[in-house]
Amino acid sequence: MTVPAKMKAAVVTKPGEMKIMQVDVPAVGPNDVLVKVKATGICGTDISIYTGKYSADKLPLIPGHEFSGVIAAAGENVKGFAVGDAVTADINMSCDGCFYCSRGRKLMCPQFHQLGIHVHGSYAEYVKAPAAQLHRIPKGMSFEHAAFIEPLSCSIHAFKATDITIGSSVVIIGAGGLGIMHTQVAKLRGAAPIILVSRNQKRNEIAVKMGAVDFLIDPTKVDAVAEVRKLTGGRGADYVIESVGTPETYGQAFRMVRPGGSIAAFGITEGDATIPVNTFDLVLSELTVTGSCAGVGTDWQDAIALLQYGRINPDPLFSLKVPLEELEDALKLLMTDKNIMKIFVCPELTERVVMA
Ligand SMILES: [Zn+2]
Ligand SMILES: [Zn+2]
The missing domain is CATH 3.40.50.720 (NAD(P)-binding Rossmann-like Domain)
Known part of the structure; x- marks a missing residue:
């Protein structure tokens, strides 16, 4: 897979302002992968980032954290995953060495940060993720279902x-x-x-x-x-x-x-x-x-299993698929029309698709 130097991305430049820009494709470190984004589900948190209620100190930021895609490049230390693999990534990152991390409570880690919320996310053609965070998407699972693993993992976390x-x-x-x-x-x-x-x-x-x-x-x-x-x-x-x-x-x-x-x-x-x-x-x-704040670790595997084996079918929640250029309109639509539920942003799409 050839990776270009530049990519299209949706950047929140200041509260209430989003621009579609050409930016550098993220440089991949030895333990990272570059994922070609297929689908990102819009979450309420994205609206909070857009309006400046959340992560305002991180702007300019590319949001997007409920994503799926295909590995386009892998760092030299990455094992078990290869270019072409369909994946999603646990967005919750921590230091792995502190009091909380050593007790399996990474959400409380002083260095806790989330992909697409505190660092650049997936409202772009490519997103960078640490290989340690990856989950393989089972064969036959749609990229929309795979992008739904993150929110489902949050529900599962609350139940546990x-x-x-x-x-x-x-x-x-x-x-x-x-x-x-x-x-x-x-x-x-x-x-x-x-x-x-x-x-x-x-x-x-x-x-x-x-x-x-x-x-x-x-x-x-x-x-x-x-x-x-x-x-x-x-x-x-x-x-x-x-x-x-x-x-x-x-x-x-x-x-x-x-x-x-x-x-x-x-x-x-x-x-x-x-x-x-x-x-x-x-x-x-x-x-x-x-x-209960986010799905982590095994919550992701559990969400994958429920979707893979049809225990949960989220299709009735899926309203629209839109191209990256329509993300800002989609955010505004979600703020005003409570009858619209999940919207996916798909960088490869050229026009809006009604799902349900
Ligand atoms: Zn979310
Ligand atoms: Zn820690």
């Missing part, structure tokens, strides 16, 4: 933190792509019933069609907390997964969980958001709250 058991009641607040994925993973975990709380009708329809939702609660029509209690013998749910990211919905999570139950904090709020928690209840109810 909560340790949801068979037959337990689970409430998921929020029907974003990941909220809907949580319903799917909850079903695989054996949860019953699975209750989804969401106000978006189109997303609710998709979630129900995907077959893992037992009860749907529209909080604009009913008192969601009262409804959850009604569905769980008056107790509240065994587990509540907050997947919206507002103080209001976090407050609801505390009122929906039963004594002795567990809340999974997943939705990302504003950086300074807080909620009042009744500490008396917290102690007497023996509540558990688990935070």
Whole structure:
């Protein structure tokens, strides 16, 4: 595979400004590979980078972290992977030697950084990744499914933190792509019933069609907390997964969980958001709250297995495929039209493709 010197990339130059530019193809170190990008899923984090809410100190930056592609070049020390291999990469990088890394908690590493969030990512024709981060894409898996491994790994990570058991009641607040994925993973975990709380009708329809939702609660029509209690013998749910990211919905999570139950904090709020928690209840109810920030390590292998063997089919979430030049429009579309779900950016594409 011949690699050119320059490539097309979408660069966030300052908050609210994105430019399609010709930039140098990243130089590959001895332990890195260069991946020719096939697909990148747009994530809420990309919107936060574009608007300046996140990673503003890293600009100019090429975002993009839910990606798949084909190895175009490999450094001299790279073993086990070769040019032409279809891959994705765990975006979470750390020092591997500190207190946290040695305990398998790389997300807490002082040197923790993510590809496409803190260093250049995949909204470009090529992206550089350390070979140690690579995962092979199974034969027959589409590049869109492969680009979905990253977000699915985040859902799986949250479930491992909560340790949801068979037959337990689970409430998921929020029907974003990941909220809907949580319903799917909850079903695989054996949860019953699975209750989804969401106000978006189109997303609710998709979630129900995907077959893992037992009860749907529209909080604009009913008192969601009262409804959850009604569905769980008056107790509240065994587990509540907050997947919206507002103080209001976090407050609801505390009122929906039963004594002795567990809340999974997943939705990302504003950086300074807080909620009042009744500490008396917290102690007497023996509540558990688990935070969960990203899928790492084996979460990626688990996500690959679920997609490879058809345990999860995310196709109903896939709205559009667009060329790199349309990324900024796609970001704006996602900010204004909540009926659009996952959009993929494909550098080799010349025009927009409607997927669902
Ligand atoms: Zn993401
Ligand atoms: Zn470390």
